[in-house]
Amino acid sequence: MELTILGCYSATPRTFNNPTAQVLEIKNHLFLIDCGEGTQVQLRRRKIKFSRIKHIFISHLHGDHFFGLVGLISTFGLLDRKNELHIHGPKGIKEIITLQLKLSNSWTGYPLYFHELDQKIPQLILEDETVTVETIPLKHRVYANGFYFKEKEGDRKLLINEVQQYEIDVAYYRSIKKGKDAVLEDGTTIPNHKLTEPAEPTKSYAFCSDTVYLPEIAEQIKGVSTLYHESTFLEQHKHLCDKTKHSTAKQAALIAKAANAKQLVLGHYSTRYGNIEVFKEEAQTVFDNVILAEDGKVITIN
Amino acid sequence: MELTILGCYSATPRTFNNPTAQVLEIKNHLFLIDCGEGTQVQLRRRKIKFSRIKHIFISHLHGDHFFGLVGLISTFGLLDRKNELHIHGPKGIKEIITLQLKLSNSWTGYPLYFHELDQKIPQLILEDETVTVETIPLKHRVYANGFYFKEKEGDRKLLINEVQQYEIDVAYYRSIKKGKDAVLEDGTTIPNHKLTEPAEPTKSYAFCSDTVYLPEIAEQIKGVSTLYHESTFLEQHKHLCDKTKHSTAKQAALIAKAANAKQLVLGHYSTRYGNIEVFKEEAQTVFDNVILAEDGKVITIN
Numbered sequence: 045m046e047l048t049i050l051g052c053y054s055a056t057p058r059t060f061n062n063p064t065a066q067v068l069e070i071k072n073h074l075f076l077i078d079c080g081e082g083t084q085v086q087l088r089r090r091k092i093k094f095s096r097i098k099h100i101f102i103s104h105l106h107g108d109h110f111f112g113l114v115g116l117i118s119t120f121g122l123l124d125r126k127n128e129l130h131i132h133g134p135k136g137i138k139e140i141i142t143l144q145l146k147l148s149n150s151w152t153g154y155p156l157y158f159h160e161l162d163q164k165i166p167q168l169i170l171e172d173e174t175v176t177v178e179t180i181p182l183k184h185r186v187y188a189n190g191f192y193f194k195e196k197e198g199d200r201k202l203l204i205n206e207v208q209q210y211e212i213d214v215a216y217y218r219s220i221k222k223g224k225d226a227v228l229e230d231g232t233t234i235p236n237h238k239l240t241e242p243a244e245p246t247k248s249y250a251f252c253s254d255t256v257y258l259p260e261i262a263e264q265i266k267g268v269s270t271l272y273h274e275s276t277f278l279e280q281h282k283h284l285c286d287k288t289k290h291s292t293a294k295q296a297a298l299i300a301k302a303a304n305a306k307q308l309v310l311g312h313y314s315t316r317y318g319n320i321e322v323f324k325e326e327a328q329t330v331f332d333n334v335i336l337a338e339d340g341k342v343i344t345i346n
Numbered sequence: 347m348e349l350t351i352l353g354c355y356s357a358t359p360r361t362f363n364n365p366t367a368q369v370l371e372i373k374n375h376l377f378l379i380d381c382g383e384g385t386q387v388q389l390r391r392r393k394i395k396f397s398r399i400k401h402i403f404i405s406h407l408h409g410d411h412f413f414g415l416v417g418l419i420s421t422f423g424l425l426d427r428k429n430e431l432h433i434h435g436p437k438g439i440k441e442i443i444t445l446q447l448k449l450s451n452s453w454t455g456y457p458l459y460f461h462e463l464d465q466k467i468p469q470l471i472l473e474d475e476t477v478t479v480e481t482i483p484l485k486h487r488v489y490a491n492g493f494y495f496k497e498k499e500g501d502r503k504l505l506i507n508e509v510q511q512y513e514i515d516v517a518y519y520r521s522i523k524k525g526k527d528a529v530l531e532d533g534t535t536i537p538n539h540k541l542t543e544p545a546e547p548t549k550s551y552a553f554c555s556d557t558v559y560l561p562e563i564a565e566q567i568k569g570v571s572t573l574y575h576e577s578t579f580l581e582q583h584k585h586l587c588d589k590t591k592h593s594t595a596k597q598a599a600l601i602a603k604a605a606n607a608k609q610l611v612l613g614h615y616s617t618r619y620g621n622i623e624v625f626k627e628e629a630q631t632v633f634d635n636v637i638l639a640e641d642g643k644v645i646t647i648n
Contacts, residue, residue: 056421057387081417082384085359105450107420115383118409119358136449143445147438148407149488186451 045070045195045247045345047270050086052311052337054254054276054290055108057081062339063108064312066272067092068249070193071174076100077191077251083112084119090340094120095127099170101177102133103253104188110137114144121152128155132169132177134187135162161189166264180264182255184289190252192265200240207239247345250303253312256285257295262302270345271296271305272337274312275323281316293323297330306346311337347372347497347549347647349572352388354613354639356556356578356592357410359383364641365410366614368574369394370551372495373476378402379493379553385414386421392642396422397429401472403479404435405555406490412439416446423454430457434471434479436489437464463491468566482566484557486591492554494567502542509541549647552605555614558587559597564604572647573598573607574639576614577625583618595625599632608648613639 046069051062063080067087074096076083087094102110110133120129129152131137138158145151159169161179170177173196180190199221207217212226212234220226226234250265253274265271273296277284282292293310300308308331310323317323320336327334335343348371353364365382369389376398378385389396404412412435422431431454433439440460447453461471463481472479475498482492501523509519514528514536522528528536552567555576567573575598579586584594595612602610610633612625619625622638629636637645 055424057384057417059387059390081414082359082387085361085384088361105446106452107417107446107450111417111420112383115359115409115413118413122357134449140446140449144407144409144442147436147442147488148409150408186449 045249047249047343047345048090048092049311049337049339049341049343050083050090051080051339052313054312054314058315061315062086064253065112068193070249071195073099073175075193078103078109079113079116080108081111084116094123095125098127099130099132101191102131102137103182103190104184104186105134105136106186106254114141117141117152117156118150120154121150125154128157130157130159132159133161135160162187180250180252180261182252183258184254184256188254190250190255190261192248192250194248195246197246198243200236200243202240210234249345254290256289257291257298259299259302262299265303268303268305270307270309270343271300271303272309272311273299275310275327276312276314278317278322278326293326294330297327297334300331307333307335309335309337309343347551349551349611349645349647350392350394351613351639351641351643351645352385352392353382353641354615356614356616360617363617364388366555367414370495372551373497375401375477377495380405380411381415381418382410383413386418396425397427400429401432401434403493404433404439405484405492406486406488407436407438408488408556416443419443419454419458420452422456423452427456430459432459432461434461435463437462464489482552482554482563484554485560486556486558490556492552492557492563494550494552496550497548499548500545502538502545505541505543512536551647556592558591559593559600561601561604564601567605570605570607572609572611572645573602573605574611574613575601577612577629578614578616580619580624580628595628596632599629599636602633609635609637611637611639611645
């Protein structure tokens with residue numbers, strides 16, 4: 045499970061600072077989370093294969109989180125994409141994109157699905173055999189969601205020596221890995237726990253941007269492997285958080301601590317601070333394992 | 347009069363190729379022409395002062411010519427712009443921009459005016475004391491216009507020795523420069539041509555992208571100082587021009603020749619050709635003074 049930061053600054057794209065966009069690689073999925081202006085160029089720069097992205101999650105309709113979306117959708121079309129694309133984002137996103145495609149008379153040649161969000165409680169928005177994705181309701185100047193990505197628990201691991209000792213046929217391995225007991229030819233039942241050990245612990249990732257400090261987030265994401273939480277300001281500018289509905293680095297760390305997260309990634313920095321190390325220093329007064337998001341950084345989620 | 351190329355490639359932004367956007371400096375105006383994704387970053391990179399841009403001209407509603415507009419408009423707002431901004435572009439552009447501002451609940455704090463275009467004949471769309479701007483109707487897959495920027499003729503130049511010889515009061519200089527004759531105290535009339543010489547020749551710039559080969563363009567822009575004309579393909583791929591409604595380098599040169607232009611700037615290159623020199627070579631079989639647009643290039647218009 046790997047997170048690639050394409051952009052992690054707030055407000056406006058600049059020569060060396062890109063607005064929010066990140067790619068999460070999880071169980072063979074490549075999820076794009078937010079899509080600020082210039083995201084398609086950042087994807088190219090990081091050599092991320094466009095066709096592997098099948099789901100895009102947009103947190104909210106502020107420009108620094110979605111102005112790159114229509115360009116990316118168009119580029120997929122120009123590159124003759126065939127496989128489907130799903131956009132998960134706030135109500136209104138479909139109208140924005142389709143109006144632009146309509147006026148440019150350039151419809152996509154691939155199936156494009158919009159899944160519009162308008163609920164204020166956590167919702168399961170994607171589920172397949174290996175992962176689930178839930179919304180994390182946030183509180184910002186406009187309707188906003190974070191996203192909580194979780195690997196599903198995998199199969200239990202066969203204790204191969206035990207299985208062979210009982211001379212169990214390989215045809216039963218799959219059901220044993222799923223947790224079933226084994227029944228031998230003589231009718232004896234061997235309980236599953238004698239034949240397997242627990243599956244690898246699952247990993248999870250929570251993306252929370254943009255939002256005011258919202259303690260209930262911690263309840264929803266208890267035990268998360270990695271939390272990305274916006275830290276637009278430092279405590280010394282807390283009044284700006286109140287005004288603009290953002291969080292400080294310390295508040296991000298409080299969420300990580302309360303959620304018992306393994307790792308906290310900070311981002312969405314205001315460019316008023318010359319040096320982003322100050323965000324880490326502030327967060328570490330509360331929570332130790334802090335990583336600073338930086339454009340182009342790849343973060344492993346364990 | 348100076349033209350700064352911010353981007354000059356067709357289709358999609360890439361790591362080192364930006365889509366169409368250029369800045370024309372003319373008589374103290376700074377006009378932005380087209381605004382592909384990433385234009386605001388290119389403006390920063392070229393250190394062009396945002397507040398000096400008061401008029402933006404959008405040729406047509408394909409993404410590589412306007413996907414950067416909403417971001418630029420938003421950034422102007424975030425930077426607390428106060429002076430007015432005028433957008434000249436195809437009908438529909440107002441709806442696209444205002445829908446996005448509405449859904450992001452972030453209106454501009456400065457006056458934003460849209461001047462929507464839907465005519466298919468040349469129109470005077472801007473005029474002040476020093477310049478005029480006309481549309482150049484183009485033919486593309488969607489409604490499109492080029493733009494023809496002309497300096498107005500300035501004042502005639504005083505022949506200061508002559509004026510002093512007749513002891514003409516400085517109070518009359520202004521009217522003499524405007525072409526009036528001078529009347530001396532004794533009633534004698536001195537004809538203007540004895541006191542002045544003609545004004546500096548005026549300069550002009552025509553921007554034509556995207557379009558099929560359209561000979562009537564040459565009629566409208568006769569004697570233009572500098573013509574920018576798209577050359578998406580070479581003659582060997584003329585069939586693609588027919589299909590996609592673009593021009594070849596040779597066709598761009600034919601327009602320049604027929605218009606008796608002083609200089610031709612080529613751009614809007616397809617990225618299928620590894621080397622853009624091939625466009626220049628092809629155009630020069632028809633017209634000699636050819637410049638290749640390149641991202642970041644500054645071109646003087648004489």
